[in-house]
Amino acid sequence: KLFKYGYLFFPIYWYIQGTLYTAFFILGHDCGHSSFSSYPLLNDTVGTILHTWILVPYYAWKLTHNHHHKNTNNIDKDAVFCPQRGIVDEPSYQNYLLYWFPGISWFYYLMFGYRPRGINHFNPFEPLFYNKHFIGASLSLATYLGMFYLMYIYAISVGFISLITYHLIPVFIFACYIVIITMLHHTEIDVPWYGDSEWNNVKGQLSTVDRHYGHVHSIIHSIGTHQIHHLFTKVPHYHLEEATEQFRKVYPDLVRINNEPILVSFSRMFKTFINQRSISQDTR
Template identity: 65%
Template sequence: MGKGKHNPSILSPSDDSVHVNKENYINNGSIKLHPLPTLTEIKSKIPSHCFRPTVMRSMFYVFIDAVYILLTYLTMFYIQKYFTYGYLIFPLYWYAQGTLYTSLFVLGHDCGHGSFSSHQWIDDIMGTILHTYVLVPYYPWKVSHNNHHKNTGNIDKDEVFYPRRLKAVDDELSKNMDKIGERRRSFQAPYFGLGIGWFYYLVFGYAPRPVNHFNPFHPMFQKHIVGVTSSLIAYSLMFYLMHLYAQSYGYFALISYHLIPTFIFACYIVIITFLQHTEVDVPWYSGDEWNYVRGQLSTIDRNYGHVHSIIHSAGTHQIHHLFTKVPHYHSEEATKYFRKAFPHLVRLNHERILPSFIRMFKIHVKQRSLKNDVRIFQYNDEKIKST
């Protein structure tokens, strides 16, 4: 299925009473929500081994990614050292290394969901190492990300890139007009500022429900103070190690070999995260219309072409949202069984990634503000003029 052709059976858009009106939201009370299978019914169609991570296999991927990252670094280091115009290869290095950093993040993401191993202490240690290396505060992001999974597709409780009610935005603005106003302008930067938007989100969250991932006293982290504090200490240590590297090789080397690839990784995360949950005809629900299965099915599978397997199938997202315990190396297999058993629930977009991101960003910016009584919302595929 291509863009705008995702899941007609859930909302029954063939019914004449279902429509997107001129204000771009579904008419309240006019939608027939079709019954969905339970989580148990979906799980029964997937082989049991898909839900069992093994330490050896997970660590194998860590080892392979680490080797690739080291070899990529050494190759660029010696090219730049021994060839007069070696620096011209840096853009290729940044792309390759940024892609590999994304693969590290995905492994740390498995840790955060307990799908790296069956031991939480192993997951948290490895997750801290993997995420800290790419400048992500592991435990705070783990907590906020799990909040996203608990509320996927919920207009009023999801974590990021959700459509925003006018009242919620106005209330937040009235509390702190200057600061929140500045936040709103930041997220209206072209394409979220790509990698800049990712680090902005870590510090300020996504208005009007901001979360500072570096504040261990934020209410979201109150029950996780030890884990959050440990991650922030590791984060500080990483900055110290980067300082030592810069002292030995120079800040230009630090920026060229590590920080720019980290920025490329951050661009990947903005694009991937946005496209996993944002597409025309994919519904968002208010609390009284939302349930877990319905929310998790409001996700989209996409293929990332030549980097899809390198980033550990991060674009294969529906099965991950239904069952976070499925490790990345079983997600494709589990997805095949899911699609075979429930073809009417599949959301799969074949459009090329960057054109899809550009198209949906324009639609998102234009249509994301909702009236306060909207219960079910969908973006519509009206033509968006280039700006």
């Protein structure tokens, strides 16, 4: 009977596997910051393998993510979840779709970027990639296509439903994780955003919130411990907690911590962001 009704256990499997895929992503994230090892080729090789498995174009993502770190909470240059000047954007059904299924917005971001600074992570001819990084972005995308070929072989050999059940749904769970995590890193009512004329690197890197992800916090490599990561990107994930403890002792006035349950925070801040993301053209 256990096997007869085994499909009832699939949601548990999806949650566990999606969490582990998020851990894969964080390891690849360390590779993108060169905190995984001191060897660039090893970083890019491991990062490409890990991210390609969960359908992330590693090299292009690495470049846009590092752009985010160089412009954190800069209204005019940051890459995602930033206030938008002069738009008239009433809440719509698309917003609520992304609220209930945030993983959709992850794949949308990979294909189109975040307005008004759109970018296609699958196009090696994008200006951010083309001049210096065309070969790296192209090789990463070739690996990505190879992953699709492997999935195709699996689907025709074992079954498309099996592919969806055992791999693609956990990938979508990971995508939901990463959207929630990314938003909550820099979105809170007491976290400032700055116009380019007022922004500087220290202000930007301190505009970050530490959050605890409960029973999965250590499994996803303490990625919610984010202030230290932004101040010192070369700190690997396994030293984040230790470094954060020291930072909080020495600079208690600079610490931002939110201990609200993660899904409660996401629900509250997503709705706040949607309703308040439009700002005037002269906001500084």
